[in-house]
Amino acid sequence: MQRSLFLPATLVSTALVMGAVTAAGGMTASAAPGRTAPGLTADGRTAAAAAVSLSVVPKPASATAGSGRFTLTRGARIVAAPGAQASAELSVAADLAAYLRPATGYRLPTVTGTPRPGDVVLKIGDPGTLRAGQQAEGYQLDTTASSATIEAPAAHGLYDGIQTFRQLLPAWISSPAVLPGPWTAPAVRITDYPRYGYRGVLLDIARHYESPSAVEKLISQVAAYKIDVFHLHLSDDQGFRLAINGFPRLTSIGSTGSVGTGGRLVDPGGFWTQAQYRAVVADAAAHFITVVPEVDSPGHNNAIIMSEYGDTRNPALPASPHGINCSQNNPPRWDYTEDVGYSALCPGSPDTWAIMRAIIGQLTAATPGPYYDLGGDEVPASLLSASRYAAFINRETGIVTGHHKTVMGWADIAGQGTRPPAGSVAEYWQPAAGSAPGTETGREAVAKHMKIVMAPANHTYLDQKYVVTAQSSVPPSLGMNWACPQGCDTDSAYDWDPGTFVSGVTDRNVIGVEGDMWGETVPNLSDVDYMVFPRLLAVAEVAWSPPARRTAASPAYRDFLRRLAAQGARLQAGRVNFYPSTEVPWSLDITGTTVTASARGQVDGPLATLSAPGFPASTLTMCDPSLGIGCTINWGDGSSTTGDVTGTNATGTHVNSLYVIFGQHTYAHRGTYHGTVTASAGSAAPVSAGFTVRWP
Ligand code: TNX
Numbered sequence: 001m002q003r004s005l006f007l008p009a010t011l012v013s014t015a016l017v018m019g020a021v022t023a024a025g026g027m028t029a030s031a032a033p034g035r036t037a038p039g040l041t042a043d044g045r046t047a048a049a050a051a052v053s054l055s056v057v058p059k060p061a062s063a064t065a066g067s068g069r070f071t072l073t074r075g076a077r078i079v080a081a082p083g084a085q086a087s088a089e090l091s092v093a094a095d096l097a098a099y100l101r102p103a104t105g106y107r108l109p110t111v112t113g114t115p116r117p118g119d120v121v122l123k124i125g126d127p128g129t130l131r132a133g134q135q136a137e138g139y140q141l142d143t144t145a146s147s148a149t150i151e152a153p154a155a156h157g158l159y160d161g162i163q164t165f166r167q168l169l170p171a172w173i174s175s176p177a178v179l180p181g182p183w184t185a186p187a188v189r190i191t192d193y194p195r196y197g198y199r200g201v202l203l204d205i206a207r208h209y210e211s212p213s214a215v216e217k218l219i220s221q222v223a224a225y226k227i228d229v230f231h232l233h234l235s236d237d238q239g240f241r242l243a244i245n246g247f248p249r250l251t252s253i254g255s256t257g258s259v260g261t262g263g264r265l266v267d268p269g270g271f272w273t274q275a276q277y278r279a280v281v282a283d284a285a286a287h288f289i290t291v292v293p294e295v296d297s298p299g300h301n302n303a304i305i306m307s308e309y310g311d312t313r314n315p316a317l318p319a320s321p322h323g324i325n326c327s328q329n330n331p332p333r334w335d336y337t338e339d340v341g342y343s344a345l346c347p348g349s350p351d352t353w354a355i356m357r358a359i360i361g362q363l364t365a366a367t368p369g370p371y372y373d374l375g376g377d378e379v380p381a382s383l384l385s386a387s388r389y390a391a392f393i394n395r396e397t398g399i400v401t402g403h404h405k406t407v408m409g410w411a412d413i414a415g416q417g418t419r420p421p422a423g424s425v426a427e428y429w430q431p432a433a434g435s436a437p438g439t440e441t442g443r444e445a446v447a448k449h450m451k452i453v454m455a456p457a458n459h460t461y462l463d464q465k466y467v468v469t470a471q472s473s474v475p476p477s478l479g480m481n482w483a484c485p486q487g488c489d490t491d492s493a494y495d496w497d498p499g500t501f502v503s504g505v506t507d508r509n510v511i512g513v514e515g516d517m518w519g520e521t522v523p524n525l526s527d528v529d530y531m532v533f534p535r536l537l538a539v540a541e542v543a544w545s546p547p548a549r550r551t552a553a554s555p556a557y558r559d560f561l562r563r564l565a566a567q568g569a570r571l572q573a574g575r576v577n578f579y580p581s582t583e584v585p586w587s588l589d590i591t592g593t594t595v596t597a598s599a600r601g602q603v604d605g606p607l608a609t610l611s612a613p614g615f616p617a618s619t620l621t622m623c624d625p626s627l628g629i630g631c632t633i634n635w636g637d638g639s640s641t642t643g644d645v646t647g648t649n650a651t652g653t654h655v656n657s658l659y660v661i662f663g664q665h666t667y668a669h670r671g672t673y674h675g676t677v678t679a680s681a682g683s684a685a686p687v688s689a690g691f692t693v694r695w696p
Contacts (some may be wrong), residue, residue: 002664007084017571036037054188057537058226058544059559061526066187067146071118072169073183074106078122079115081463085124086112088155092161095286098163100169103573105178115147123151129191130441137228138193141165143185149498158191159288160226164190167224171566171611172591173573174224179591180608180692182531196454196498198512199543200229200292200460201536203528206236206303207259207519209270214525216283221529221576223287225540231283231373231514234363235295237302237343241271242295246316246358247308254307259520267523278366285368292408293363296375296382298326304341305332308355316354324347326383337479338520344383347392357399371425372400377410388629390417397421403596409657411441414448422449428502431458441515442502446509454498454505455514457483460539460658463518464530465607469552471582475652478521479531489585492536494560495550508549513543526577530653533571533578534564561585569611572658580614580655588684590661592677601667607633607643607691608677610659615681616649618657630680633663636673636693641665670695 005476012234054063078097081091093110100108115121127140131154139152150161161609166173167184201222203215219230229234231598234241236630240254255271270281281291295301296405300544306312309319309332325332326346335342364372374396379389393413397420400407419424419572421476432438433456443454465479466472467487481487493515499507534652541560548556569580569589581585589611597603610629617628623645624630634640647659662676673693 004687014225020532031649039350040164043442045106054168054186055563056164057560057563057567058541059563060164060190061546061606062191066142068187069184070143070145070148070187070571071182072100072106072120072148073567074104075118076106076108077111077116078108078121080110080112081121081123081125082112089124089158092158092162094154094550095159096120096122096165099162099166100173102177102182103173103175103179104181104183113656114245117146118327119147119259121147121149122162122630123149124153124155124158125151126153127151127191129192132192136197138191139164139293141168141190141192142189143168143187145187152383156228156288158330160192160194163224163226164192167570169215170591171589172567174570176281176575180594189668195507195546196245196510196512196543197668198229198484198514199227200231200232200453200457200514201227201532201539202233202510202514202516202518203234204233204292204517204519205241206239206296207297208235208267208545209239209241209255210274210519210525210528211270212280214277215280215527216482217525218528219280219284219287219289219583221533221574222536222540223289225537226544227536227540229512229514229576230289230291231292231294231516232280233296233519236300237340239269239309240301240303241276243271243273243364244358245274247311247355247571249307249312249314250304250355251312252307252685254303257303257334259336259338260523274362276364281367281369281616290369291367291372292365292371292373293371294373294375294408295359295363297396298345298347298376298389299341299379300326300375300377301345302332302335304355306334306341307343308351312576316358318354319350319352319516321351324352324355325661327360328383332441341378341380342383344426345390345392347384353395356396358401359583361437364400364617367405367609368487370406371408372403372405372429373408373412375409375564376413377429377619378412385429385661388414389583390415393418393420393495397424403482408453411445411452414445414450418448420450424446424448424450425453426450427453427455428505429455429457429461429516431456433501439502442604443504448646451508452505452515453512454501455515456496456501456511458488459496460513461488462515462535462538462539463521466579466581469582473652474579478527478653480518490535490538490564490581491557493535494542494557496542496551497547497550498542499547513539515539519692527653530655531579533576534567535563537567568613572611572613572655577653578655579612579653580650582614584614586612586614588615588679588681590677590679590687590689592689594694595690597667597693598694601670601695602665603667603693604664606660607663607675608661608679610645610647610661610679610687612659612679612681612684613655614650615684616656617681621645623661624666625680627660628681631661631685632678633661633665634663634676635667636667636675637667639665667693667695
């Protein structure tokens, strides 16, 4: 079964008594089996209320259904509890208000004081249900018929809690334009905390340039799923993307390329000023996201070499800049293809270090977060022997730690001869699992007392092609497939465990998980979104939620798919592009409008908006189930008709648009009418929304 996991009413109380299920839909009970009275959960909530189906991603650690629903109304306020933490609470309150205002149109003032019924309360404090290791981001969320309260020991947890709260409200809450609601959330108690503190996404703006505003859009999109690290790949063979004082050629030359036709026809390249970089870092911080900057070295840097090889008049270079080039080609030349492994900076050149010191010094100064990522991947021994490679990494490590940053790099940096300080971070990216060849980098990192971020390419590389089926419309130009020869879809992003993937690498070493959006084939944010969503949601759940058996046949995966399906409308309402994967049992969602009839009682216009991701429709026509979308309009005066539907079907790398349902009708008498639009598509459960017609 793939769609609804509502429990039949008769099963609900039995399940509760057994302590097996509290919130239907697979949320784990927080009550121990056998300790609650029949019909009651541990905290006295009634069994009858338990038929609530949460669609939160990532799945909370525990959820217990309450009775009734919380309704966010026009008069609601976001209330910070008075006390020493009020200003931190108010800042998260402002974030929540900003999330909720566009769709509701409510004022939602943020205040300190005593809550009134209907308010949303944010409190920094210990809810008493979190253990020691769960304080940094843990939170407790309680919605009842009269209040919504989020309490967390720290502001980060409070922020995580408001992301969950948003997902308890209807998907349409992410609309940038006002919609009628109603804005209700099921009554529930959620006690939640992450498995890992590092939940990352990497964006490669080196292979294809992305503007600061595009990156900020992505940051706000991923924050909704509790991603808290943004790993920014700033430099690679095809481009260098950040202005570095004293080295103008790094951007006047290095930024002008990208992967593609001649490097320029498809994408003109580009770079950020340091002020723009700082602004993005600040924007990320406002979303509780830490930026990890990466300038890959000593390989993957033809752009640096092309820029500085001829920089003979630069007083900052003490020797001859030709000496920096240890690449395959001498003199170096641009290669705008997807090739890797042909470039290397020479560890023995003083000019190499003049350049690297400037980059690391300026980039760490602009980065408040604890990490600096020096890259370190894919340098063939034909360019640098193991000892010269290790010499490079060791020297660079000294510069990074000299700037008080934690060294991070691809797990290659844990190899022979390197001396990363204990606590440095290795990112494991090989697809190999267990103890297969390729996994030794993980064990080498553990042996050197490094921490590990898990990013096995066949589970977390968001640039890998999707699985193409007869029904899917993925363009062949998009994505690489070296780690996923058959394609990698939602199931591969979900079905793995970071703590057991590599033999010898356990949760004692692993600090987190990262989804990596490499940029070779991805020229714009819309395509980035198409590759990132929905797979990143699986990666986010693996990073946040407690371990589970996540195979394709597991109950956990079925439950994940159901919750993921509900995210489709949320993404569509928020204007986020995504791939309507054929693995996901996408569901329908609908919202109605309020219309005013003409002087003669006529209505001719839009009545509802329908989210139907992945359901192709023949549009600009009368609704016809056999052509995709069926719709029936009940006008509230005893009559009903079939409506029309418009919208845009999926094309190339665009999910289909939201569909709009129209109708024509003439009322006989003045008044206010409450009608209903019911829509259906494919085998999805039909959905209905109310609309209001006023004929004054
Ligand atoms: C491998 S992961 C790379 C990247 C590519 C990516 C493409 C890693 C450390 N190196 O340079 O962009 O594959 O999938």
